[in-house]
Amino acid sequence: MNKPPTVMQVLKGRCCDHAESMSYEIDGRLSWPARLLLRIHRYSCIGCRAYYRSLLAIRAAARAIGGRGAEVGAGVKTGMPEDAKARIAAKLREPR
């Protein structure tokens, strides 16, 4: 599947298809009928329910990593520090 699934694809899908659909779902790229069908499927499917909660847990953990960006150095979220830019610009201006 290389694009978000349609309602029919979700309706006819199996867990292996739903795994990918759920990834699109947490990125907000599923239509609301498709989301509704997935939610209904999760009520009855313990595997997909656990899978979905794990994806949400991974997202929360990833955001926690992003939130402690200051620990690993300046510019993790804001971009390259100005002094680093100046040094690189000077290097690029050197004759080769």
Added chain:
Amino acid sequence: MRTEPSEFEADDLGSGVTHSAGDPVRLDPERWLENHGDILWKMAIGRLRNAEEAEEVVQETFLSALAAAASFEGRSSERTWLVSILLRRVADRQRKRYTRAAMQTVAMEQEFDDTGHFVRPARELDSSPADRTELAKLLDACMEKLPELLWAAFHLREVLGMPVPAVCQELGIEANNLGVRLHRARQQLRLCVERGADGGEP
């Protein structure tokens, strides 16, 4: 001698950005730092966790790109090309740092049975605040093992929290391509974190 990614390879990274045959992308080295410096930096420091090394890698990327500029034919975007060079440089550094165990990918066939259902229910990862720190440590270790292209997509989208259109723009790929990468990254990370949470090697 190091060779920089061909445009074919660069297209692998960002095939979503297409240009009409009559309108090839032209390089603009004078503005590389201004146009691409920040995103290259974010990716380098996110992967290497060291400001000094990140700066070196960004600089090396620009210098390598300048040296290989003659071979750039404009079939992929400038950013896609630069990002692909950067990711290779970062991978080289990481290989020098330590020997990485290859990401143990569990094939879909192993995770799902013939009917397409889970062979065994996924272990439910706890996202309660108390366990989130532990989970974040595991995830951090698992992210180190992701292939570069999947790592880049996951890092920008989930760690930095960038919206999908912004990630697509930064990586020079289409949303559908990003969706596939994110799915694969999440799938590999989930399995890796699950192993770690069970007391195994993440």
